[in-house]
Amino acid sequence: MTTSSSGVAALCSVIALALNARSLGPGDFGTLAVIQAYVTFISGLATFESWQPVIRLSARSRSRLGRAASCGIALDVSAAVVATAVAVGGVLLFGESIGVSHQDRLLALIYSLTLLASLAGTPKGVLRLNGRYDVIAGNQLAQGAAVVVASLVLWAIEAPLIAYVAVLAAIGALYNLALFVRLLVYARRENIKLFNPLRSRSRRRFFWTFLVMATGTSVLSTLVSARRHVALFLVAGLLGDVAAGAYSVASRLATMMSRLTGPLNQVIFPELARLSNEESPSRLNRLNARITMVSACVAAGMAAGGVVLQKFIVVLAAGSAYADASLLFAILFAAECLGLAGMHFNPLIQVLAGTKPLLKIMASAFIVYLPLSFVLSGWIGIPGIAWAGLIASALVYTAMMVVSQLLLKKQIRITENIPGLTV
Numbered sequence: 001m002t003t004s005s006s007g008v009a010a011l012c013s014v015i016a017l018a019l020n021a022r023s024l025g026p027g028d029f030g031t032l033a034v035i036q037a038y039v040t041f042i043s044g045l046a047t048f049e050s051w052q053p054v055i056r057l058s059a060r061s062r063s064r065l066g067r068a069a070s071c072g073i074a075l076d077v078s079a080a081v082v083a084t085a086v087a088v089g090g091v092l093l094f095g096e097s098i099g100v101s102h103q104d105r106l107l108a109l110i111y112s113l114t115l116l117a118s119l120a121g122t123p124k125g126v127l128r129l130n131g132r133y134d135v136i137a138g139n140q141l142a143q144g145a146a147v148v149v150a151s152l153v154l155w156a157i158e159a160p161l162i163a164y165v166a167v168l169a170a171i172g173a174l175y176n177l178a179l180f181v182r183l184l185v186y187a188r189r190e191n192i193k194l195f196n197p198l199r200s201r202s203r204r205r206f207f208w209t210f211l212v213m214a215t216g217t218s219v220l221s222t223l224v225s226a227r228r229h230v231a232l233f234l235v236a237g238l239l240g241d242v243a244a245g246a247y248s249v250a251s252r253l254a255t256m257m258s259r260l261t262g263p264l265n266q267v268i269f270p271e272l273a274r275l276s277n278e279e280s281p282s283r284l285n286r287l288n289a290r291i292t293m294v295s296a297c298v299a300a301g302m303a304a305g306g307v308v309l310q311k312f313i314v315v316l317a318a319g320s321a322y323a324d325a326s327l328l329f330a331i332l333f334a335a336e337c338l339g340l341a342g343m344h345f346n347p348l349i350q351v352l353a354g355t356k357p358l359l360k361i362m363a364s365a366f367i368v369y370l371p372l373s374f375v376l377s378g379w380i381g382i383p384g385i386a387w388a389g390l391i392a393s394a395l396v397y398t399a400m401m402v403v404s405q406l407l408l409k410k411q412i413r414i415t416e417n418i419p420g421l422t423v
Helices: 002-046 051-058 062-098 102-117 121-129 133-156 161-189 201-239 241-254 256-278 281-308 310-318 320-341 345-353 356-380 382-416
Strands: none
Touching: 002 062, 002 102, 002 133, 002 161, 002 201, 002 241, 002 256, 002 310, 002 320, 051 062, 051 121, 051 201, 062 102, 062 121, 062 161, 062 201, 102 161, 121 133, 121 161, 133 161, 201 241, 201 356, 201 382, 241 256, 241 310, 241 320, 241 382, 281 310, 281 320, 281 382, 310 320, 320 382, 345 356, 345 382, 356 382
């Protein structure tokens, strides 16, 4: 259900992209894309992937679910307020350096207010843990349909850019708020007790454990997505709104892969985490090898298809005005396919060694990406920024594969050296 709803939601995104890109044109669409990327970037910096620690802390003992959910809600609310303040301050202080011009400042401020509703992390964790994927899928489909209908209406009435910003911001905020309300209803019906996680010493200690886990996954998620947003900021800052519009179309079409596999990852993550805890290291090593081979073949085939169909996909989705973005799409899509191929490494490494190895890998890739993107963009223009992203993705995939193998071999050696244990 989750995967099928993601496919429908991705189709809705393509339809909305086609309507908005054609209606606004490369210039205004580039402005809208930069504003949305800025708000998403700040959200990644200041908010937390609280759904993962909810699952990790409650998977073995459901008695912890109330405490984990309470910690997640407290963290989500606090982070939402901080994120909004940071986003508003950033627009006022250095908006022009990331492509938000002075005349577009009000638009960015309006969209930044959606961060106050960034409360969907904990609801997703609780609902997934209890198998309520139907609730998440239903909300996702409703959001996709709402965006398509709104885009169609805005296109029909030839609405100005500010109308697009206000309407799309409202839809995004309502999606998060709806999930939060569903969590409260579900918790009351299932007698999941929610409380202030800071009231006693034991609760504060549990909250600290939750915060450490959430911080690690939040930083990791931010590093994963930061390259995409920074790339758009570089294009907008160096080449203007029209170039940003072309790059955004290519990037959004390429990241449909992430839209499709995001919910799949959220299903696979707890399953692979459970297997990593329960299976013997040798069996886990064989399973990891099989998954790696299959996923690599699938990703390579998809990347090849993107190269062959690059112009057809871009022109069909966004129109002939964006035909020059075809090469960008092919490169960025190949990077997304690498991310898909390495999806299974994430839970495996987190279970065996925590988030520290992943943080080191992502931070190193980001450090490599920044100077490389500047050098390549100066050499071959906008495609250079896309090539830098592909190279960084390849480095991340290779590093995750090597680290997972080293960790599994270490676990095998440890198990074999303990008397009475068999692998």
